[in-house]
Amino acid sequence: MGQLSESHALGGGLKSRHVTMLSIAGVIGASLFVGSSVAIAEAGPAVLLAYLFAGLLVVMIMRMLAEMAVATPDTGSFSTYADKAIGPWAGYTIGWLYWWFWVLVIPLEANIAAIILNSWISGIPVWLFSLVITLALTGSNLLSVKNYGEFEFWLALCKVIAILAFIALGxxxxxxxxxxxEVSGISRLWAHGGFMPNGFGAVLSAMLITMFSFMGAEIVTIAAAESDTPDKHIVRATNSVIWRISIFYLCSIFVVVALIPWNMPGLKSAGSYRSVLELLHIPHAKFIMDCVILLSVTSCLNSALYTASRMLYSLSRRGDAPAVMGKTNRSKTPWGGGFYSLPARRF
Structure with a gap:
């Protein structure tokens, strides 16, 4: 990417615990709590295979990405590596497409969070909740990368505790x-049409849904570039991908398909985790899941704002975006990339 001038270099500030939790938060999104019900309805108990195959693919990709990130830590991550290894056109295309993906995620996650808050406080419109959440997280990101890391640390910790508690109950x-x-055993894994009721084709279809759940695993290679020892953080995070997928996805989804029928009416609308909590007669199951989903979408929105600003910053420093998008403030955070990622979500 070339030598950055001191006035435009990123300042860093992420600690080891920040990067560790970022790597965990990257693979625990709202799609696990909500979208998993759609995958289960598609493939039945064999959705476990869909998550397993998708997880193995993610592990292989992360291992390859980690090797490049350890050798050359860079905020542009795979976009920069594609620029160097394949050509400027590859880095340009991948960088802008990746930035655009997260720009589309910003309003989606903000709207989900706003809808949940509106269900609690109906007097405030959804659009106002969405605007306030987005601006608040943007301001926090622009103040310091440490703010992003600290905020994401606690959000990720809450998600981890929620999933572990769910697995323990299950x-x-x-x-x-x-x-x-009055529920026990694992007979539901084959009691309703077998383990693979809709065939292997349904498993492949479910993989399209499950793959979206893993979006964000790569963020750690972007964020680690702003830490003191990025090589150590990247290696540690990548090596732990396997057990994170095993615990947070395979174990929790196993609990779901073992306790509730995959073809249960209303599963898609209620969500798989909420359905299990209601089956176990947990009081206020809907409110509990709304809180967990709110934490998840807030975490994803926070990461989307961070990642979009860093990718736009990297593109600018390589000459693939306007120079103003590569400018940083006194805290050495890319205000240009963060500021211009917000209006783009309206188009």
Whole structure:
């Protein structure tokens, strides 16, 4: 990417615990809590294979990306590596497409969060909630990269605790040690048309849904470039991808398909995790899941704002975007990339 001038270089500030939680947050999104029900309805219990195949693909890609990121830590990540290895056209295309993806995610996640908040406080319109959330997170990101890391750390920690608690409850129910619901065993894995009721083609179709759940795993290679020892952080995060996918996806989805029928009416609309909580007679299951989803979409929105600004910054420093988008403020955060990513979401 060339030597950056001191006035335009990023300042860093991410600590080890920030990068560790960023790597976890990257693979735990709202699509796990909501979109998994669609994948389950598509493939049945065999959705476990869809998550397994998609997870293996993510592991292989992350290993390859990590090798490049350790050798040359860069905020542009794979866009910069494509620029160097394939040609400027590849870096340009990948960088802009990746930036545009996250720009589209910003209003989507903000709207979901706003709808949840509006259901609690109906007097405030959805658009106002969406605007306030987006501006607040943008301001936090522009102040310091440490703010992003700290905010994401606590959001990720809450998501991890929620999933581990869900798995613990599910394991107790499957084992027959949960006293508040008459459900146990794993017979539902084959009781409703078999383990693969809709055939292997449905598993492949479900993979299209499950792959979206893993979007964000690569963010750690972008964020690690703003830490003190990016090579160590990237290696640690990449090596832990396997157990993160195993615990957060395979174990939690196994609990779902073991406890509720895959063809249960209303599964898509209610969501898989909420359906399990209601089956276990957990009070206020909808409110609990709304809180978890709100945390997840806020985390995703926070990451989307961060990632879009960094990719636009990288494109600008390589001459593939206007120079103003590569400017940084006193905190060494790219205000140009962050500012111009906001109006783009309206088009």
């Amino acid at each position: 394991a107790a129910a499957i084992s027959g040690f949960y006293p508040y619901a």
